[in-house]
Amino acid sequence: MILITGATGQLGQAIIASLREKGVSAANIAALVRDEKKANGLKGSGINIRVGNYDDTGSLVKAFHGVDKLMFISGSEIPKREQQHLNVVEAAKQADVKYIVYTSFMRKNEKPDSPIAAVAASHIVTEESLRKSGIPYSIMKNALYADMLPIFLGQQVLESGVHFPAGDGSAAYTLREDMAEAAAAILTEEGHANKEYDIASGDNHSFSDIADILSEVSGKNIVYGNLTKEQYVERATRAGLPSAYADVFAGFGEAIKLGEFATESGQLEEIIGRKPVSLKSYLKNIYQASN
Numbered sequence: 001m002i003l004i005t006g007a008t009g010q011l012g013q014a015i016i017a018s019l020r021e022k023g024v025s026a027a028n029i030a031a032l033v034r035d036e037k038k039a040n041g042l043k044g045s046g047i048n049i050r051v052g053n054y055d056d057t058g059s060l061v062k063a064f065h066g067v068d069k070l071m072f073i074s075g076s077e078i079p080k081r082e083q084q085h086l087n088v089v090e091a092a093k094q095a096d097v098k099y100i101v102y103t104s105f106m107r108k109n110e111k112p113d114s115p116i117a118a119v120a121a122s123h124i125v126t127e128e129s130l131r132k133s134g135i136p137y138s139i140m141k142n143a144l145y146a147d148m149l150p151i152f153l154g155q156q157v158l159e160s161g162v163h164f165p166a167g168d169g170s171a172a173y174t175l176r177e178d179m180a181e182a183a184a185a186i187l188t189e190e191g192h193a194n195k196e197y198d199i200a201s202g203d204n205h206s207f208s209d210i211a212d213i214l215s216e217v218s219g220k221n222i223v224y225g226n227l228t229k230e231q232y233v234e235r236a237t238r239a240g241l242p243s244a245y246a247d248v249f250a251g252f253g254e255a256i257k258l259g260e261f262a263t264e265s266g267q268l269e270e271i272i273g274r275k276p277v278s279l280k281s282y283l284k285n286i287y288q289a290s291n
């Protein structure tokens, strides 16, 4: 039995779809949800629904009963995440889980001066707890989702241009669905135990490149305006983005500027056995359709 945590989320759903495409039967898949109402889409699929919350170790031990492989998707509540993740690893030990695949995050600077230190900290602690857990594990160091770009760019990007505080920094943006396919491969193939992978497209682009791609795709002249962190937060909150999000996105901009997410790693390509989807093809798909 393979249990996927975060099964109501976008990555979790995509991993379940990839596992099914690889021929794993619904009866051999379990989905962890914290709110049973959100599992409606899974009901009737034959997939086992288990209820549990990262805040509650007891609920997780119960949910992990009979699970051989745990697809552990990192949580989305950053301030509480470190303890939540330690709860998941502890529950996996108590439930005698045999293998854990964890979605961590790419980074180079692990020190507190990193602009994404708050996001990275819980991943660093979780990785360490997995290495010490005694349970065979695989760590996926996921790159920045290409799927985050439309959110970073804002709804008016084709009208008002690209504005982000990322300087000339490049990043290897990677499609969530490619990451899901990699997770399904790691879960179903031999030879991945106690390995750590950079899950990245290897396709590095700056925000100037992104503006060029958007120009080509939309037929408009889209220009990149590099902003300071403060200018970005001011602009984004004026456009209606909650300030907590604007601050986090600005931190990602700073990290991109410093090259935190730039990599030419070909490990994702090796795992999925094909070239990951390019950023150009992803952006074309999104912006040509909406144009």
Ligand SMILES: NC(=O)c1ccc[n+]([C@@H]2O[C@H](COP(=O)([O-])OP(=O)(O)OC[C@H]3O[C@@H](n4cnc5c(N)ncnc54)[C@H](OP(=O)(O)O)[C@@H]3O)[C@@H](O)[C@H]2O)c1
Pocket: 005, 006, 007, 008, 009, 010, 011, 012, 033, 034, 035, 038, 052, 053, 054, 055, 073, 074, 075, 076, 077, 084, 103, 105, 142, 143, 144, 145, 148, 176
């Ligand atoms: N690499 C990147 O660029 C990037 C970008 C964004 C996020 N991430 C990370 O990758 C993860 C997966 O991405 P995603 O796009 O699938 O995110 P998502 O759609 O927000 O899904 C997050 C999942 O985690 C579940 N969850 C959150 N807190 C939980 C808790 N206390 N107990 C049990 N389940 C909990 C959510 O359940 P509910 O449906 O009940 O909320 C949801 O199913 C995120 O959670 C985040 O850690 C990475």
